[in-house]
Amino acid sequence: MMNYEKILSERVKSIQFSGIRKFFDIAATMENVISLSVGEPDFKTPWAIRRKAILSLEMGHTQYGSNAGIEELRRECCKYLQNIIGVSYDPLTEAVVTVGGSEAIDLAVRALVNTGDEVLVPEPSFVCYSPIVELAGGTAVPIVTKVEDNFKLTPEDLKAVITPKTKALILPFPNNPTGGVMRRDELGEIAKILRGTDIMVISDEIYAELTYGGERHVSIASFEGMRERTIVINGFSKAFAMTGWRLGWVAGPEPVITQILKIHQYAIMCSPITSQYAAITALSSPEVRKDVDYMVSEYDMRRRLCVKSFNDMGLECFNPEGAFYVFPCIKSTGLSSEEFCERLIKAKRVAVVPGTAFGASGEGFVRVSYAYSLKHLTDALKRIEEFLREGSVCASETNSAQILLERKEWS
Amino acid sequence: MDNLRSKILHILRGNARLTDEQIAAMLGVTAGEVSAEIAALEAEGILIGFSAIINEEKYDKNAVTAIVELKVAPQVEKGYNAIANKIAQSREVISVQLMSGDYDLAVTVKGENLRDVAAFVSDHLAVLDGVLSTSTQFILQRFKEKEALFPADDERSLVSP
Numbered sequence: 001m002m003n004y005e006k007i008l009s010e011r012v013k014s015i016q017f018s019g020i021r022k023f024f025d026i027a028a029t030m031e032n033v034i035s036l037s038v039g040e041p042d043f044k045t046p047w048a049i050r051r052k053a054i055l056s057l058e059m060g061h062t063q064y065g066s067n068a069g070i071e072e073l074r075r076e077c078c079k080y081l082q083n084i085i086g087v088s089y090d091p092l093t094e095a096v097v098t099v100g101g102s103e104a105i106d107l108a109v110r111a112l113v114n115t116g117d118e119v120l121v122p123e124p125s126f127v128c129y130s131p132i133v134e135l136a137g138g139t140a141v142p143i144v145t146k147v148e149d150n151f152k153l154t155p156e157d158l159k160a161v162i163t164p165k166t167k168a169l170i171l172p173f174p175n176n177p178t179g180g181v182m183r184r185d186e187l188g189e190i191a192k193i194l195r196g197t198d199i200m201v202i203s204d205e206i207y208a209e210l211t212y213g214g215e216r217h218v219s220i221a222s223f224e225g226m227r228e229r230t231i232v233i234n235g236f237s238k239a240f241a242m243t244g245w246r247l248g249w250v251a252g253p254e255p256v257i258t259q260i261l262k263i264h265q266y267a268i269m270c271s272p273i274t275s276q277y278a279a280i281t282a283l284s285s286p287e288v289r290k291d292v293d294y295m296v297s298e299y300d301m302r303r304r305l306c307v308k309s310f311n312d313m314g315l316e317c318f319n320p321e322g323a324f325y326v327f328p329c330i331k332s333t334g335l336s337s338e339e340f341c342e343r344l345i346k347a348k349r350v351a352v353v354p355g356t357a358f359g360a361s362g363e364g365f366v367r368v369s370y371a372y373s374l375k376h377l378t379d380a381l382k383r384i385e386e387f388l389r390e391g392s393v394c395a396s397e398t399n400s401a402q403i404l405l406e407r408k409e410w411s
Numbered sequence: 412m413d414n415l416r417s418k419i420l421h422i423l424r425g426n427a428r429l430t431d432e433q434i435a436a437m438l439g440v441t442a443g444e445v446s447a448e449i450a451a452l453e454a455e456g457i458l459i460g461f462s463a464i465i466n467e468e469k470y471d472k473n474a475v476t477a478i479v480e481l482k483v484a485p486q487v488e489k490g491y492n493a494i495a496n497k498i499a500q501s502r503e504v505i506s507v508q509l510m511s512g513d514y515d516l517a518v519t520v521k522g523e524n525l526r527d528v529a530a531f532v533s534d535h536l537a538v539l540d541g542v543l544s545t546s547t548q549f550i551l552q553r554f555k556e557k558e559a560l561f562p563a564d565d566e567r568s569l570v571s572p
Contacts, residue, residue, distance in 0.1 A: 020570055020571070020572050023570055024570035027569045027570050028569060033569060035570065037569060037571070038567045038568070038569070038571045039572045042565070042567070126572065127572050301437035302437070304436050304438070304439055305433055305436045305437045308436035309436070351569055353570060374426045375428075378426075378429065378433065
């Protein structure tokens with residue numbers, strides 16, 4: 001008999017499956033669940049992109065490509081970055097096309113972290129940062145972002161956790177799950193702290209296109225003295241509705257990208273070639289640009305509707321300015337995030353994700369995705385409203401739903 | 412056309428069951444502004460009504476819808492209006508459109524079964540004064556109707572990061 005407990009890597013054993021997965025397992029056992037829990041667009045990939053992929057297959061482009069990615073695609077990626085964040089990168093030495101933004105995060109962390117290094121991770125945030133840091137032998141140090149700060153990273157909170165061991169700061173904005181963004185002035189404050197240190201920034205800008213409210217996304221790499229200490233991560237999944245194509249990229253200073261390329265070369269060889277050809281069209285076609293703008297304007301309308309609906313039903317909801325999630329506070333129900341989600345799915349068959357899946361600081365909140373049709377959204381919101389009104393929310397003597405309703409009447 | 416009017420129409424085309432409050436929230440205006448604009452659209456005869464999108468063949472396996480292409484002789488002074496209006500009066504007729512191209516009127520006819528529709532075309536449409544010929548095409552299956560895909564599949568997993 002093999003004793004796998006002894007055989008398996010201690011580091012791997014010590015990390016946990018994500019809370020999202022746990023919740024998925026609960027949801028999957030139930031019938032007629034309507035979900036508000038996906039982290040991917042409801043739109044299909046724009047047709048021009050799909051057509052380009054088909055064409056590349058017809059042309060027989062089915063072999064390995066260069067390790068760093070098709071040169072034309074790297075050029076388009078760098079041109080695109082120049083356009084949206086105003087920072088220029090050399091496509092030949094400063095960019096690598098990766099298997100989604102996820103691989104790019106893994107590469108960036110592995111290229112930087114030595115055993116014992118600390119990596120600062122603002123939370124709540126996407127589930128992968130801390131496990132990846134720990135797999136690389138580093139220590140993930142959470143920085144709690146708060147609703148009263150609009151879930152932004154504040155300079156004070158950043159300063160408080162910097163130690164001589166701090167190797168890097170993950171900057172996950174626009175943020176999944178909160179929808180928080182960092183505007184120019186706020187990033188300027190962060191840059192002021194980091195300039196003159198040896199701390200690198202891993203700026204995960206996968207939701208850059210999905211920034212609402214007039215002002216466009218700003219990257220910390222665009223601040224004076226920051227390009228040299230920033231690794232920028234972006235990808236095709238969210239903005240171009242290409243989650244299944246598994247394609248992203250990483251750009252940064254040449255010495256870092258050289259190390260990143262080494263890992264990518266040994267672990268991946270090259271990103272899927274069909275996806276790469278399709279992605280060239282994603283970045284260069286005016287037709288696709290129109291499709292992206294259309295999707296963003298649809299998300300924006302749903303975002304406003306969700307924020308208003310949650311506030312109206314008595315769950316205070318911060319106004320998110322990015323991504324496609326709202327993050328309402330459920331503390332007024334007296335339930336924990338997990339209890340709320342479990343009772344909601346049992347009583348009303350609506351799946352939302354507990355905020356705690358994105359870090360302990362997500363307690364008291366739930367993540368609601370609005371990457372759904374309006375009909376789906378309004379149906380689900382109605383069920384949540386009923387859930388609160390009917391009092392299925394509480395199991396014990398204290399009728400928190402009643403309390404909630406009374407509070408609403410007072411206000 | 413990126414004004415309030417075009418935005419409201421865009422939303423209503425996709426989903427006419429939203430309340431004025433919901434539409435107002437989506438557009439960042441007041442519910443009063445939305446209801447005023449909708450009232451204006453109705454008064455101007457632009458917004459005619461609100462109807463459901465139904466997969467008729469799924470609801471009733473025997474029900475039949477056909478698109479009948481009509482060639483008609485336009486009348487002096489009245490053009491196509493008189494005959495088009497006359498056809499539009501029938502309960503069986505769902506839509507009437509004047510077309511460019513090979514034929515003149517596209518008439519959508521709905522019946523409880525094939526015989527119903529065939530009888531309506533031969534007994535009521537073909538015999539009308541001014542109708543020169545008819546060509547009837549039956550709808551076999553719907554894939555998209557008023558911007559809604561049939562069936563609206565969501566292949567995404569229930570929960571994802």
